[in-house]
Amino acid sequence: MPLKKHKKITIFLSAGVTEKIRQFKLPGIAAYVAPVLILIATVFLFLGFLDYLSLKGEHSRFLALQKENSFNKEQFLHMATRLDDITQEMSEMRELDQKLRTMVNFEVAEGASDSVGVGGSDPALLDPKRNLSAVSPELIRAMHRNLGDLSSEIELNKRNKIELFKFLDEQKTVLASTPSMWPTRGWTSSRFGYRSSPFTDKREFHKGIDISASMGSPVVASADGIVSFSGLDRGYGRTITIKHGYGLKTKYAHLRKILVKKGQFLKRGEIIGLVGNSGKSTGSHLHYEVHLNGVPVNPMKYIID
Template identity: 50%
Template structure:
């Protein structure tokens, strides 16, 4: 049996020395166990530190990912809003384009051929994109789409502006034409003789009546039926006191048998302006207005030019 190992424990206060007798096996086993425990504690502490560091890194990474996800979500919502606004503007432009076409139809104006291709219909928003694309590819695709639609809207707005400018000019021309086109009754009263073939009130023979006879009391106001210029105001044979108004565009109106002329040659007149009073001058059987409309020198039915 091997010699035991003696451990002496000294007291700092002068107490007797304590001795502990251990066999070598127990001593070495205890030492090995102590070293093993220390080693285990060291590895445990290292693993714990690594786990804590990994957990910290994981939380930090999760925070970064969450932050990026929030940024991406905000950008996505902004892009969705932007895309929606672009499509709304496009819809409004298309509505304006349709409104312009309706005006042209009503005003009987030609349509510019280029209007049919104002811009393509529809537009992508984020939900329309291929879900297989990466986030970066989606972002780049959306940016390209946005720029493309912005360019398209700019071109469309320029086109629509040009169309409206053209339309305004054409409508202005139409407005002038409409203002110079006879459109109202020249006086109150009863139509006693229509335009066309009739028996003459003087000879009872067939003749072509070139105007419209409207009978009422002497002195009933007579109104010009469209904007124009007085080219004659005076007495002319069987017409008696006569006013002739040139409306331009080949249109001329005549107002005969007046009792009084209120305008003179060269005067500018506007529709519904009083130009004379009904009478019985010239070759006439009673107080009435003989009203004529001539287009390019040819008598036409005045009823076609009475809208009220």
């Protein structure tokens, strides 16, 4: 039985008109295999193109995430740096508070002087060149720790400021109640302490100071207080006594006229009477005394204006 010959496919190739034509003979089965191979190649090329598009999209998203991560890292480090700055500012405020307390001689309550220790972040953690994923856990813990310390420091600072405010407010009252003002304008004709009596020429203790001034010159309260006496007082003549609190009391004697009444509240600098020559006196002047806890003291120790 004669063998069946397989058909062959002849392919002619020419590089140009003048070039020699080349021919290739392929088995007939190639007519069936070639389209299949072309189809498979096309499918692979299409799938490869899809993979390329997918990788390109992933790369774009990666670049976007990388940019966002870089921005977040910058913001994160900025926040950590700002927290350190606030910590430093709190430390400076604490020092200023201590200086202020020292200036006004305000004693801090026992246990309150020890301020909360506020640390800062490790400078190495704030290095922008470091990997954020490696730094973040440590930096977050440091930030939480600093925030906790700052919260305690702020609360302590608030309490200290309230205490200082109360102290200064009380000091304001003390200053207003301190007889630091001249009760009248004139010249000091007799000082506090032992002197020769202008009447007997004997040595006696002068409980205040005498301020010579024109008849009718205004006399003012040298500090805030309440009038405890207003009237005639034997040798002192027309006299006013003012209680200022804190153990302080002032006396204004030999007045020509009294302008206040017992129990009246007075402000520092308020006119209370007029300079005169009433009582046992040698001329127009004001006899002025300051008593501390019932003991006469030198008024000049208090007068500053």
